[in-house]
Amino acid sequence: MGENDSHSGQSAGPVSTSNSSEQIDHRSILNFPISSDNPVLTANQLSFGYGQKLAINSISFQLKPGTLTALVGPNGAGKSTLLHLLEGRLPCCEGCVKCNGSVALMPQKAAIDWSFPITVQQMVKLGKTSKQRSKDGRSVGQLLNLVGMTGMESRRLNQLSGGQQQRVLLARALIQESDILLLDEPYSAIDPPTRAHLLDVMRQQAEVGQTLLVSSHDWGKALDSYDRVLVIDRHLVANGTPAQVRNTISDMDGRMGDCCG
Numbered sequence: 429m430g431e432n433d434s435h436s437g438q439s440a441g442p443v444s445t446s447n448s449s450e451q452i453d454h455r456s457i458l459n460f461p462i463s464s465d466n467p468v469l470t471a472n473q474l475s476f477g478y479g480q481k482l483a484i485n486s487i488s489f490q491l492k493p494g495t496l497t498a499l500v501g502p503n504g505a506g507k508s509t510l511l512h513l514l515e516g517r518l519p520c521c522e523g524c525v526k527c528n529g530s531v532a533l534m535p536q537k538a539a540i541d542w543s544f545p546i547t548v549q550q551m552v553k554l555g556k557t558s559k560q561r562s563k564d565g566r567s568v569g570q571l572l573n574l575v576g577m578t579g580m581e582s583r584r585l586n587q588l589s590g591g592q593q594q595r596v597l598l599a600r601a602l603i604q605e606s607d608i609l610l611l612d613e614p615y616s617a618i619d620p621p622t623r624a625h626l627l628d629v630m631r632q633q634a635e636v637g638q639t640l641l642v643s644s645h646d647w648g649k650a651l652d653s654y655d656r657v658l659v660i661d662r663h664l665v666a667n668g669t670p671a672q673v674r675n676t677i678s679d680m681d682g683r684m685g686d687c688c689g
Contacts, residue, residue, distance in 0.1 A: 466528070468493045468639045469608055473523035474513055476506075483509040485663045486523070491608070491641060496634040498654040498670075499643045505661045507643040508536070511610045514641070529607025529639075534600075536612045537593045542585045548572065548596055549581035555600035571599040574632075576625050591622035598626060602633070609633065611642045627653055648674070 467490035474487045484506035491497060499507050512518040514525055515533045532555075552568045572578060575595040588596065594614055601609055611630070615623045630640050631653070642654070651657050651670035659666040659673060666673045 466493075467491055468528050469514065469531075470526045471510075471514065471523070472526070474510070474520055474525065475522040476509055476513055476518060476520060482662060484513075484660065487660060487664045488523075489658055489664065489667050491639050493607075493639055494634050494637045495655040496630055496640045496653070497642065497656045497658060498646055498651055499641055499658045499660065500646060500651075501660040501665070507660065508612055510660065511612050511641070511643060514608075514610055527608065530604075531608045531610065532601055532604040532606035534597050534609065534611040534614060537590070537597060537616065540585075540593070540597070542588065542593060544585055546585060547581065548577065548583050548585070548588070551585060551596055552599045552603055555603040557604070566603065566605075568599070568603070571602050572596075574602070575599045575629055576622075590617040591619060594618050594622065594626065598629065602629075606638070608639045608641070611640065613643050615644055615646075 469491040471490075472488050475485050476483050487506075487510065499510070501507055509518065511533060513520055515531050516525070517533070549568050549572075552571060566574075568581065569578075572581060572595075575598050577592065577595050577599065580592070585593075585596075594616070598611075598614060601611070614626055618626070630642065634640055634655070641658075646653075651674060654670055656668065657666070657670050657673040658664070659677065666677055668676070
């Protein structure tokens with residue numbers, strides 16, 4: 429996606445929110461502003477629904493270049509839907525997304541057929557588009573080393589553990605060398621050491637200028653690993669630094685159900 433590209437949803441999408449009975453009191457939203465640096469991504473009043481049910485309603489926020497942001501909320505809050513809207517996979521019912529760079533998505537591992545008869549190396553290579561194949565960049569081996577999968581290039585997908593699957597998906601996402609990387613539940617079904625390793629890789633990516641938005645069930649002190657936190661429950665509940673969000677929403681466990689795993 430090129431500079432100033434946007435996907436707008438004035439008429440596309442299965443639901444219109446204009447006559448929806450679901451009204452959001454936007455005065456309750458805790459939205460701490462970011463600095464004046466030019467954002468790499470802006471979401472403006474995004475709404476989307478399935479059938480007649482709203483999945484997300486009037487969500488707005490910005491992402492700064494080179495930042496690592498957590499996207500948290502209970503199951504069914506609309507986290508995956510929001511990521512698909514930002515990537516452009518889903519059309520907005522209302523609102524638009526403006527990007528000053530390319531966007532890539534690391535999907536949930538449940539969305540992948542891990543019985544498909546290919547190797548780890550082939551899986552990572554699938555992340556490259558035809559244009560990217562002609563460019564110099566980090567090799568498959570370099571990326572597998574980065575995510576802790578050194579020497580496993582020839583291993584079949586059906587031989588991988590859950591943690592190894594997540595590492596391979598991250599390598600496949602990184603080979604795209606996008607300006608913005610959206611990650612959908614990258615910590616699902618992995619052990620603490622694997623989670624720490626993946627988070628360290630994400631932080632390294634942010635430090636070299638990539639912008640990352642990570643859907644997760646982190647809460648409490650775990651949020652301190654991020655620069656900012658977006659909390660959603662179909663609408664935007666809070667947007668700020670980890671301390672701002674955690675200190676302000678002190679009753680999160682009660683308000684957000686099973687958000688915190």
